[in-house]
Amino acid sequence: MTKTLQTAVAGVTGYAGAELARLLLKHPRLKGAPPVFVGRVDSGDVARGGVPLTEIHPELAGGYGITGLKQQPFSWDLLVERQVDVLFMATPHEQSREWAPEALKRGIVVIDLSGAWRLVDAANRAVYAFDDDGTEAAATVQAQAVYGAPELHRGKIRGAKLIANPGCYATSVILPLRPLVAAGLVDLNYGIVADSKSGVSGAGKAPTAKTHYMSAADNLSAYGLFGHRHTGELLEQIGLTSDQIVFTPHLLPIPRGILSTIYVRFKEKQTRESIAKVYEEFFKGSPMVRLYSKELPQIQYSVRTNYCDIGFQIDKSGMRCIVVSCLDNLLKGASGQAVQNLNVMMGWGEAEGLE
Amino acid sequence: MTKTLQTAVAGVTGYAGAELARLLLKHPRLKGAPPVFVGRVDSGDVARGGVPLTEIHPELAGGYGITGLKQQPFSWDLLVERQVDVLFMATPHEQSREWAPEALKRGIVVIDLSGAWRLVDAANRAVYAFDDDGTEAAATVQAQAVYGAPELHRGKIRGAKLIANPGCYATSVILPLRPLVAAGLVDLNYGIVADSKSGVSGAGKAPTAKTHYMSAADNLSAYGLFGHRHTGELLEQIGLTSDQIVFTPHLLPIPRGILSTIYVRFKEKQTRESIAKVYEEFFKGSPMVRLYSKELPQIQYSVRTNYCDIGFQIDKSGMRCIVVSCLDNLLKGASGQAVQNLNVMMGWGEAEGLE
């Protein structure tokens, strides 16, 4: 009998980290092997061996068996000592650029939730301004990275050593668009519009003027026009040039959830049936995508699930189509998809621990 | 000295009606002449002369001098007796189709907040399925109606007898788009996308599954795809054919406010300055439009004001532009604009009673 897989989580303190902890602690394949939690720990807390998870996430107390678990100071020695097989990184991209290469050297598989290794094209990476971009070392690591969208790259994920887990907005646009573009149906001369709206957890845990209740509640604002970091993922994963799509994110006054409204024009007249068929074939064998045939998805339906919900409507002419997609930005848009990638990688049921 | 103008309000019970009451009761030109409130009154309440406004809108108690005011049963005799000059109708469109012609006959000016008289083109009116559409009587009334967007039709409003007050969504799309299209800058071959988001008050006061707190809160949903009633106003007022624009409304989890994100492609390269100039010239002398030069408008900035806020951003190529507009759906999108129309009609300051 093989030993239970040992995971580690760097960055459990954030919103995605909390969800990751929740999922891994309850994962049927990881019973008895809670993740090793590592991260930056204040000197005062180092003395007591790290910060108890019950202090970081009191909402996990009871039911998750976190008594005794701590976020310990990050060290390679600790990971080696604990025989960590897979390291999840819910850390800023700078951290992932630094740690992922070292983990690979040490034979630790990395599932990285940041934008550090998602982009193949240097032009698309420019918005991140990575210190090490252009170095051979970075290029070597990048070459091993697989974009962790199981619905697109299931085969490559299976043997991957480094998973670049997709961005939350990106997932909500790539999954509904890729099937239509790949089938050659979309008239790219017209330009696609992806108008996305996300809940506040997407803006991170740091208290800022933007995330202050008084600014976020009873409000809606657009931001990152023509320049959001997730744009590069759309281009590379859907197969578009930058003038073929406009993507605009908005900050919604809700805790979590993303809805993207996507406008496309077809090359030739389509019907509800013809498009439904394209989606059904593309997502056959993809348990985490739900296709809507009658009504449209709403944010509430997908929140606290790992599903990406997709619905659409075609106008009378059969030439224009609006696709609406919804997902939970912390699950299918982050930690849930990361666990889905783990499942694929390990050859487990793709939806295990996610329903 | 001329007598103070006597107004009447039909339909004070709804959200737009409440705002209308508030504005008219405080209007500096209407001091001492509170509106006559009329509407459907239950038989029990008829006996006591109508329903006290303090019961309909307890939030207006104190400061608005509503003690003694009642919503009385609607009758033409009452309007004549009270020498009503202007009748505001915050009623369903069926009611406006019935009452407006009669008011005109009796020499009472009508400012109608419904969609009853906004559309010139019969094809656009089809979504309303008016009983009397096609009759000569209806055509005669329609011919007198002026679309009440002061920024577009100030001159005609001045002498109008029947104002068709614009739709809330429509206002948020027409004002930012009309200047660009009128200037011939927009490449209409590409198709404009108007992605609009509105607070729940736009869905009306009737308790429904959709307006239940549990459905509306922590949610976002798209509706009316390719078929919302306000579309006809966009076509007629901006000057577009139906295949040149896609308009999609969404239900936001906030009480009030609309934000529209509008995507256009120019015929020729533009700059921030060239577009800013177009807007400044178009809205010169329009006190209720605020142009944003640095940041983009947010819903919070315009809520509880009568402003339509407009900001925009152009991409590097100078060919694509995103315009963001915000307004309060109950004020600039309904009752505030109605009072603005009254001001224009009477030759008063356009912003009087609205700041």
Place this chain on the structure above:
Amino acid sequence: MTKTLQTAVAGVTGYAGAELARLLLKHPRLKGAPPVFVGRVDSGDVARGGVPLTEIHPELAGGYGITGLKQQPFSWDLLVERQVDVLFMATPHEQSREWAPEALKRGIVVIDLSGAWRLVDAANRAVYAFDDDGTEAAATVQAQAVYGAPELHRGKIRGAKLIANPGCYATSVILPLRPLVAAGLVDLNYGIVADSKSGVSGAGKAPTAKTHYMSAADNLSAYGLFGHRHTGELLEQIGLTSDQIVFTPHLLPIPRGILSTIYVRFKEKQTRESIAKVYEEFFKGSPMVRLYSKELPQIQYSVRTNYCDIGFQIDKSGMRCIVVSCLDNLLKGASGQAVQNLNVMMGWGEAEGLE
């Protein structure tokens, strides 16, 4: 090997019903035996054998295996044919007064989520004005009912045939107060105050003026002063007379969750330690109560869990104490507690299927 327990749920359409379905469908002891869903079904739907659960609760699609499940028209024949062992009733209390006696006759155990059988004292039942109150038949059924608070009546629940599942507000007040009163610490001459606040799901799924988003959002209101139906449960379960406690519910602008702030005065000086000890002993062996020692519970910590969280603070004099309790009104306050009662009744782990 014994057969898997067969459950039925009457009233799956409401909020509590949805949670009940979710919990039972995922319960480890009920695998392969989904509940029989019964209720009132429109004649049109009778023809197709009932309403598919995928239509009633689209959010359960995927992961819950509800394809093919329907809410069927209620009939005793159906329950008998399906060999139902336990009937959960998430129905109005009138329904439970009618069906529970019949179920008992037929040997079907009932777990009733309504207020129909919670109250022993006729004076306390008066607020419900049951039609059959005072009849011998009703008294016989009432005598068999056990108040389903496992932390208080674990032993009786084990052999019960009729569980009267506690009210949501009641649970949030009884659990924190009962230990202190039972230990004889509280000076009842002073009067206890229980100030409770609940999310909107507690007001039910019917769209009303009160549950309209515009009324519920950005608001807070008190209601049911000196007369809320849950008061009788407090008196009977804590052991108080009606002049010894005042209970006031409030409607919070959140979807779910209850927080109760409870004010007591002690007979003699107490310390944090002395009170902590009372709680620890009372709730020893109660896995669904979490005691807070440092900070106070907040609604967020307990929402979407079956825990009742309890924290407290004592003033300098050691004579006054404020206890704060939180729970999810749909779980520990309704469906979660119902499943907890099932677990106790069956001798299963009390927290099975609830973490």
Place this chain on the structure above:
Amino acid sequence: MTKTLQTAVAGVTGYAGAELARLLLKHPRLKGAPPVFVGRVDSGDVARGGVPLTEIHPELAGGYGITGLKQQPFSWDLLVERQVDVLFMATPHEQSREWAPEALKRGIVVIDLSGAWRLVDAANRAVYAFDDDGTEAAATVQAQAVYGAPELHRGKIRGAKLIANPGCYATSVILPLRPLVAAGLVDLNYGIVADSKSGVSGAGKAPTAKTHYMSAADNLSAYGLFGHRHTGELLEQIGLTSDQIVFTPHLLPIPRGILSTIYVRFKEKQTRESIAKVYEEFFKGSPMVRLYSKELPQIQYSVRTNYCDIGFQIDKSGMRCIVVSCLDNLLKGASGQAVQNLNVMMGWGEAEGLE
């Protein structure tokens, strides 16, 4: 003709400061004399003469005539040069302790919104730990301070040089309780409970973990048990000892508004009429208090007004009473009451500029 009163506002950047600016800019008695805005200004902004109000509060652009107005660096010279008559301080209490004495020396009247000068009893002031407490200078200033509750101290406010504007929570508890206690009706042996709930603006503009949208939304929490700073105001203004009242604040998931639920026991049996009479007499001539006779006040009714709304209910015995009060924490609870104090002080209509 006398010159228009010249006001100054220190601390316009916060939420209360914004409301103060709004009210003073629109005040009918202050037309043509906008406040001088002073405060801490970054060195970079000093160079341009301060920070434009259009940058600090973009929502005031249009309608308030703030073009050209700036928050200038605070200096006594500037106040003297601008002939400031009244200085409003919406600053931290440390600032008010420092500046108020100096202002008095210079003959500038101060209306201070902080807790710096509200408390007469040194024991009550202890929670603030003022550096200068106990000094003769501080005592001299304190002796001149008048607690700015016009409904209680209208006469003294008229000639005051230093107004200590009441706390928001305090106002919501003092106004409903003072009439009952002053009339000798309340049995103080039983202990009063004041359970208060406030919107997030009460927690200030600084982004913190507590004010982060994710913590504040969909939540409720109690804080400051047995120790909130406003307690001293309750004791002094209602006339109670610390063991006669318990006050507990809670953080509500709404932007603004306070609701206090207050529990009292009478010495002798009372009726709705007897208590209504006590309130009516006490608040005769107080235009900013609204008494509710049928339904109870709700937060929505008072938000964005300067009213304190009061309603109550008595139990069947006539011995217990629950009073519910509501107000807007930024208006009647801060800036609105400050302007009300200005009105009283100047002999203007008490409600001028507040309706």
